[in-house]
Amino acid sequence: MINQSTLAAPVFFSGIGVHSGNRIHVALRPAESGTGIVFHRRLEDRTVAIKACAENVVDTRMATVLGRDGATVSTVEHLLATLYALGIDNLHIDIDGPEVPIMDGSALFFAEQIRGVGIKRLRATRKYLTIRKPINLVSGEKRITVIPSRFFRITFDIAFDHPSIALQNHFLKVTPESFIQDVAPARTFGFLHEYEYLKARDLAKGASLENTVVVGEKSILNPEGLRFHDEFVRHKILDIIGDLSLLGYPILGHVKAYKSGHQANHEMVTQILTSPQNWKLAEFSQKDLNAALETRPSPYLVEPVLSEA
Numbered sequence: 001m002i003n004q005s006t007l008a009a010p011v012f013f014s015g016i017g018v019h020s021g022n023r024i025h026v027a028l029r030p031a032e033s034g035t036g037i038v039f040h041r042r043l044e045d046r047t048v049a050i051k052a053c054a055e056n057v058v059d060t061r062m063a064t065v066l067g068r069d070g071a072t073v074s075t076v077e078h079l080l081a082t083l084y085a086l087g088i089d090n091l092h093i094d095i096d097g098p099e100v101p102i103m104d105g106s107a108l109f110f111a112e113q114i115r116g117v118g119i120k121r122l123r124a125t126r127k128y129l130t131i132r133k134p135i136n137l138v139s140g141e142k143r144i145t146v147i148p149s150r151f152f153r154i155t156f157d158i159a160f161d162h163p164s165i166a167l168q169n170h171f172l173k174v175t176p177e178s179f180i181q182d183v184a185p186a187r188t189f190g191f192l193h194e195y196e197y198l199k200a201r202d203l204a205k206g207a208s209l210e211n212t213v214v215v216g217e218k219s220i221l222n223p224e225g226l227r228f229h230d231e232f233v234r235h236k237i238l239d240i241i242g243d244l245s246l247l248g249y250p251i252l253g254h255v256k257a258y259k260s261g262h263q264a265n266h267e268m269v270t271q272i273l274t275s276p277q278n279w280k281l282a283e284f285s286q287k288d289l290n291a292a293l294e295t296r297p298s299p300y301l302v303e304p305v306l307s308e309a
Helices: 077-086 108-117 176-183 192-200 231-247 262-273 286-293
Strands: 003-007 011-016 023-030 037-042 047-051 057-059 065-068 071-073 091-095 119-125 127-131 135-139 142-147 152-159 167-173 189-191 213-215 251-258 279-283
Touching: 003 023, 011 108, 037 071, 047 065, 047 071, 077 108, 077 176, 077 231, 108 176, 135 262, 142 262, 152 231, 167 176, 167 231, 176 231, 189 192, 189 231, 192 213, 231 251, 231 262
Parallel strands: 037 091, 127 251, 152 251, 189 213
Antiparallel strands: 003 119, 011 023, 023 091, 037 047, 057 065, 065 071, 127 279, 135 142, 142 251, 152 167
């Protein structure tokens, strides 16, 4: 979409936090253009506004964690990926716990909720971060390269010494439709020995076979099996979309990643933001906008007329 957007109506849901094990309540509220994505973390005596941006990342060890003024929100990547892929630029997110609920371990629930209420187009146009020259990151075995492209594309490769995963590769041209069909259903995964390690340290209290693909010594432990034969690499794409959303702008570039995780993803976001000579911000003209409004609108837009929230 050429112009900024928000939700057409509020969305309310609750679910279990994968680490705390607590039930957490969330409200997604429409916001005006220029707001960005803002978490409002409710504590006992105050509410802290935490904007979803790179400078507010405080931890990336087991998930992407945002924080400000002593308040944090963890496991934000699945929700942020959904907002990013569906083109939602502005949103208030009220949350009364330390992490976004894990739901079924994928982004499918979030996508379905947003599709249910629709997306409202706002008057202000969007700015796109367009890659002009390649940007490379190497962090141990992990590698990420971003090269110029007219679209947002991702190629991801993973390699695990396990017969159920081994080598996997997937390519995605990111659109709302491709995200919902090919990536949103892919669930988070973990190895059984890691789960036992986390449990012993009072973590992963909410993790279960209902929200995590658990990899045993030789096989997948979930009785229903996998949703895709390459569900693992698809979930990695889901994660990196969420982490790249912290750039603050939709990106036009081809991201090529190998064995990357939240920490390397965040390092790449930082490297992009500190290499302005390799990209520029592009904004469509009013003429381009008027022409676009005469084309077939996205099926997720519910208001064809521009308006502020």
